[in-house]
Amino acid sequence: MSKISQVYEALINLEKKETRGITAAELSDYMNLDRANVSRYLNQLYKDGRVRKIDGRPVVYSAGIDNKYNLSKDVHILDEERTIKSNKTISSDNSLDMLIGSETSLQVPIQQAKAAILYPPRGLHTLILGETGVGKSMFAELMYEFSKESGVIPKESSFVRFNCADYADNPQLVIAQIFGVKKGAYTGADSDKEGLLKKADGGIIFLDEIHRLSPQGQEMLFTYIDKGYFRPLGDTDKQIKVEAQIIAATTEDPKSFLLKTFTRRIPMCVTLPSLSERSIKERYYLLKQFIKAESKRLEKSIYFNKNALISFLLYDCPNNIGQLKSDIQLSCAKAFLNYKTKTKDFIIVEQGDSHQRVKKGLMKIQDHRDEINELLANMGDVLKFSYKDNQNDIYNGTAEKDVTKGEYFYDIIEKKLEKLKSKGLEEKEISQIINIDIESYFKKYIRDLPGEFRKDEISKIVELEIVEIVEEILTFTSKKLNREFDEKVYFGLALHLQGSIDRIRQGNKIYHPKLNFIRVQYADEFLVAMEVAKLIDSKFNIQVPLDEIGYLTMFLAARPYEYDIKKEGKVGVLVIMHGHSTASSMVEVANSLIGEACAQALDMPLSMKAEKMYETTKNKIKEMDEGKGVLLLVDMGSLTNFGEMIKEEVTIQIQTIDMVSTLLVIEAGRKAFNGRELNEIYKSCSEISRFGIQGIKEIQTNKKNVIITACFTGEGTAVKLKDMLKQRMSNSFKVEVVPLNILDKEDFINKIEKLNKTSNVVAIVSAINLLVEDIPFIPVTDILTGDGITYLEALVEYEEDFSKIAISLDSQIKDVNGEKLVSIIRISIKEIEEALAIKINHEVEVGIVIHLCFLIDRIINGGSEIYFEDLNDYRNNHSKEFILIKQYIKKIEITYKVNIGENELAFIVRMFIENRITV
DSSP: OOHHHHHHHHHHHHHHHTTTOOOOHHHHHHOOOOOHHHHHHHHHHHHSSSSSOOOSSSOOOEOOOOOTTTOSOOOOOOSSSGSEEEEEOOTTTOOOBBBBTTTTTTTTHHHHHHEEEEEEEEOOOOEEEEEEEEEEHHHHHHHHHHHHTTTTTTTOEEEEEETTTTTOOOOOHHHHHEEOOOTTTTOOOOOOOHHHHHTTTTSSEEEEEEEOHHHHHHHHHHHHHHHSOOOOBOOOSEEEOOOOOOEEESSSSSSHSHHHHHHTTTTTEEEEEOGGGSSSHHHHHHHHHHHHHHHHOOOOTTTEHHHHHHHHSSOOOOOHHHHHHHHHHHHHHHHHHHHHHTTTHHHHHHHGOOOHHHHHGGGGGGHHHHHHHHHSSOOOOOEEEOOSSOOOOOOOOOOOOOOOOBBBBBHHHOOOOOHHHHHOHHHHHHHHHHHHHHHHHHHHHHHHHSSOOHHHHHHTTTTTHHHHHHHHHHHHHHHTTTTOHHHHHHHHHHHHHEEEEHHHHTTTTOTTTHHHHHHHHHHHHHHHHHHHHHHHHEEEEEOOOOHHHHHHHHHHHHHTTSSSSSSSOOOOEEEEEEEHHHHHHHHHHHHHHHTTTEEEEEEEESOHHHHHHHHHHHHHHHHHHOOSSSSEEEEGGHHHHHHHHHHHSSOOEEEESOOOHHHHHHHHHHHHHHHHHHHHHHHHHHHHHHHHHTTOOOOSSOOEEEEEETTTHHHHHHHHHHHHHHSSOOOOOOOOEEEEEEEEEEHHHHHHHHHHHEEEEEEEEEESSSOOOOOOEEHHHHHHSSSHHHHHHHHOOOOOOOHHHHHHHHSSSSSOOHHHHHHHHHHHHHHHHHHHHHEEOHHOOOHHHHHHHHHHHHHHOOOOOOTTTTTTHHHTTTTHHHHHHHTTTTHHHHHTTOOOOOHHHHHHHHHHHHOOOOO
């Protein structure tokens, strides 16, 4: 325990003994410490708001055990006649006194809180200080409960909670939420709106993160404190009178972030101690309540290994009580998983179930052995916690969240099966439909799994017992089949077994739609898989069903290290137009600008009959198809129907777009060259055809950043990846992690498209690279080894940089939505990069975005074009770049009704050329 904490506890003990305030000299004698040091510590405790100082000769200090003192920091009432008077009866089991630490570390804060509530006529406005996670919100709510319990406010009075950080980027909106707003006060205020302060009339309003309230908002608040009334935002006439007590909270130093004129009007300042300042005994009671809460959720008793509990009592908890609760939940969840998967008779938290930072707590046992022995004396090596035990303590915590339940591989198949059955299909037809992609998808899954990983890293996602059985299985199988298995199979089988063993134990059915084919096609592997199933049966005391043996066979038959000899095909792009050389000329220009022969042409002279052209087109499509389909780009007339007609005669995917242009051919050609799917290319080109330029549609602003975790074996593993990211990524980044299943690729893509409408998908973390356009992919192994976390944080930081730019632009450029403008420019930059086969770094992208934003603003406001020296020569030397960049900034010109001239275009071209990184 620190010296300052020892002085604080000694003051409490001596004050209880003497029943009066204590001088520094008395405390020095009591502790046998130097008086100057004791005085220094007492003054520090006073500055922190943890003790009172009563000026006089000598100065007297109090930890607040005597209720005759008014505990306001600024007002010290010493005599009985001026003591706070209240005719209210305070119960000994009121909400505040039930808090853990009410007689020790929270004694002063609780006495201050009571004084603030009971001070006539309507209490004192209060500021609660403390680090993140100490329980400020809970403390404020308990002050409200105490106010009702003591009869200061009626039982039906309101407790209105508002976090000033929720709208911190829009100070006007924060003020409007608190004070209300008059219609027309700002853009979007289309009606009068009552504020939260009005709703709190007769009760309490709690303003969390008060340091995020703007100076204007603080001024309006202290005007209310002074006069008892306020005016809604934008209303200069209407006065609203209310009686509401203000409780505010902040993690920051009030002197640094709050106006002096505001803090002077908050007479009561309560400081809640950090977890490190609270005793080990208090931490034990906090842990006890958290474990009981988990016990109630599981409706089972939870047992704790003594060493595991000691680790929790002693470890450095970075984010106070909130972190302590989170770490307890994590350990209990892991213990519950072991209980479910290992068929144990009870849930027990072992040392190994805790986070690494918690385990390190046991290393401090030497420094605290006496306290631990006294606390846990006669408790044995295993401690039991049950929700059925009496619970009279209130802890500082947060609301419970539902446990996310994973959806595994088999669940997806079952859902498909039930869906097809509901449509009246026969089982044979159903099997054929499900069989279409299961084997090819499975092979792709194995092939795309990361090639290298460490056993200790994969065990963070998969149970160590499963990792060990996989080692045993593959060693056994290698001898039986005389075949080596690379780490891709190792990794894939471990992920698969994690879900399948849980499913078997839960009694859920496993269905393999292609079992008979697998038994015949891979007969040797199937026989070995049957022996492998016996190993699993013995290890986990289960019975592996025949359908699961089919899946095991697929893993043993997989050859991920044997890559396809034939290169994966690309979508064909065929341009057909009327005229002797119209199509050929257009394709020649497009291919020249792309730099590759990405499209082919058929010219249809006006004298040629449609029947002949039809046959020519059909044969050309057969010749061009590489297994991924063909996109037809046509001009008009009968050519627009060729695609649908040919599809009826050949088993080739065909899509058709009419009104072809050079830009359409460039867009289709470059996307085909980059390996995009037919439907994706068709959709992109359709947008150009419909709008004249891709993306001319409403862009949603204020999008949140999202990272997707995805896994073939089910959302269960994806959820574990999500938890890992949350643990490893810095808390300073505002990003949501969404786990998805990728067994059904079409469903996966649809979910991403839906997410993209409201969110900005920063990256996909998965074992498989699904090549989702414009979304970076990060392999699971990179996350496990740490490199991926660094990359992810950089991506999120990049996105946050552009958000800051957009916010800044809103204040500098009039009548233009900064976020929308930045979004459109960034889309254009990505398209230019792909069209020119280059990359530019983040700093250059930021520079181009800012340049184009101010260029648009200058053109809108009638500014003159800046002259580019030697424009003609530069344009002649870079004609390809001029043409393509002009095309891909067209959406900006159309959206903002501007024309970017040749001189300005030259500056943009130079930015890309001189900063390009060829890919």
